[in-house]
Amino acid sequence: xxxxxxxxxxxxxxxxxxxxxxxxxxxxxxxxxxxxxxxxxxxxxxxxxxxxxxxxxxxxxxxxxxxxxxxxxxxxxxxxxxxxxxxxxxxxxxxxxxxxxxxxxxxxxxxxxxxxxxxxxxxxxxxxxxxxxxxxxxxxxxxxxxxxxxxxxxxxxxxxxxxxxxxxxxxxxxxxxxxxxxxxxxxxxxxxxxxxxxxxxxxxxxxxxxxxxxxxxxxxxxxxxxxxxxxxxxxxxxxxxxxxxxxxxxxxxxxxxxxxxxxxxxxxxxxxxxxxxxxxxxxxxxxxxxxxxxxxxxxxxxxxxxxxxxxxxxxxxxxxxxxxxxxxxxxxxxxxxxxxxxxxxxxxxxxxxxxxxxxxxxxxxxxxxxxxxxxxxxxxxxxxxxxx
Ligand SMILES: *Cc1c(COP(=O)(O)O)cnc(C)c1O
Numbered sequence: 001x002x003x004x005x006x007x008x009x010x011x012x013x014x015x016x017x018x019x020x021x022x023x024x025x026x027x028x029x030x031x032x033x034x035x036x037x038x039x040x041x042x043x044x045x046x047x048x049x050x051x052x053x054x055x056x057x058x059x060x061x062x063x064x065x066x067x068x069x070x071x072x073x074x075x076x077x078x079x080x081x082x083x084x085x086x087x088x089x090x091x092x093x094x095x096x097x098x099x100x101x102x103x104x105x106x107x108x109x110x111x112x113x114x115x116x117x118x119x120x121x122x123x124x125x126x127x128x129x130x131x132x133x134x135x136x137x138x139x140x141x142x143x144x145x146x147x148x149x150x151x152x153x154x155x156x157x158x159x160x161x162x163x164x165x166x167x168x169x170x171x172x173x174x175x176x177x178x179x180x181x182x183x184x185x186x187x188x189x190x191x192x193x194x195x196x197x198x199x200x201x202x203x204x205x206x207x208x209x210x211x212x213x214x215x216x217x218x219x220x221x222x223x224x225x226x227x228x229x230x231x232x233x234x235x236x237x238x239x240x241x242x243x244x245x246x247x248x249x250x251x252x253x254x255x256x257x258x259x260x261x262x263x264x265x266x267x268x269x270x271x272x273x274x275x276x277x278x279x280x281x282x283x284x285x286x287x288x289x290x291x292x293x294x295x296x297x298x299x300x301x302x303x304x305x306x307x308x309x310x311x312x313x314x315x316x317x318x319x320x321x322x323x324x325x326x327x328x329x330x331x332x333x334x335x336x337x338x339x340x341x342x343x344x345x346x347x348x349x350x351x352x353x354x355x356x357x358x359x360x361x362x363x364x365x366x367x368x369x370x371x372x373x374x375x376x377x378x379x380x381x382x383x384x385x386x387x388x
Contacts, residue, residue: 019046022367033375035361036352040216043243045364051246051284058280073279080286084225086234087254092274096215096241097130099251103211103237104134107176109262118175119154126160126186129213163198170202176209181227184216187356188323188330193231200233209259210235219243220289220365222326223298246285250278297365301326307376315383327365330358343382
């Protein structure tokens, strides 16, 4: 008999009833150290008091009003994002997938309004932009698209990190390039700063728009507010979600005035996007992720990385290398990462697998150093159990 919940996930037999900081409590009362953070969502850990306060204060006032009216909480969050990024304007969504949909529409409308037939959006092998019909067409992998055709046309996937392929593809016919500065689902694959700079140069020369998908790598995850800041280049359009809501469903598309110029009244909308609850929480998340917080992320990342290098040295048959930036860390494994995830469950440690044989470690950005030490000890025991 089919489960009352559509069985589209391979779920672990675990259910959690409460959380605090980097720890989750399961139904049986046992505690788990969380290095998944809801897949880079709970950026400030579970039940952060300031976020609980922001959410409850807003809940007691006003949950929802239509975008037929001004929403002051939305305006405040948009202003905070504009103040701290390349962007001039923001549209709020409820998820990363919805952000992808708008980013695609925005790029297409930009060229339509200029009367140019530039329709192709260049994407990358291993990419993940969500599970909508548009987002799976953008990613193009067999795993995501099989059985769901006909696919939305207008996307072409390029090999990851191949500058010659980029140079050949970015012509005056390309509408946009859509790229994760660090691929998340694809296996914590970082695009070197020089490649991001090269991409910006090619796009500047041809007018091609750049869409950065920072749904997973954004909002402080790498030690900068947004990952592209490391390379010193900015996009024309950027997708944000996951961490921005700290666990409340919230996403956004940020854009320059120029890139957004086609999106006039009536061209896009959302019932819930930008609702007062989500925006009140998002504004508090951004307040908390200030420069001192980002500096601390980099320090924690250095501690974590050093510990992981030690683990690799201790378990050369299990682990191969560490990759990523800040607290978006990947451990390349010599065994199936799902096996490591299972062994870690036995140590009451939560990790997340990714493609390219990588185990993802995406802790809360405010994880205490003592929890990092504890996580490394548990990973060490999990690896020892696997090797035995
Ligand atoms: C998770 C993710 C998405 C999709 O976000 P949802 O909120 O699940 O719709 C898009 N892009 C990237 C890079 C992601 O990691």
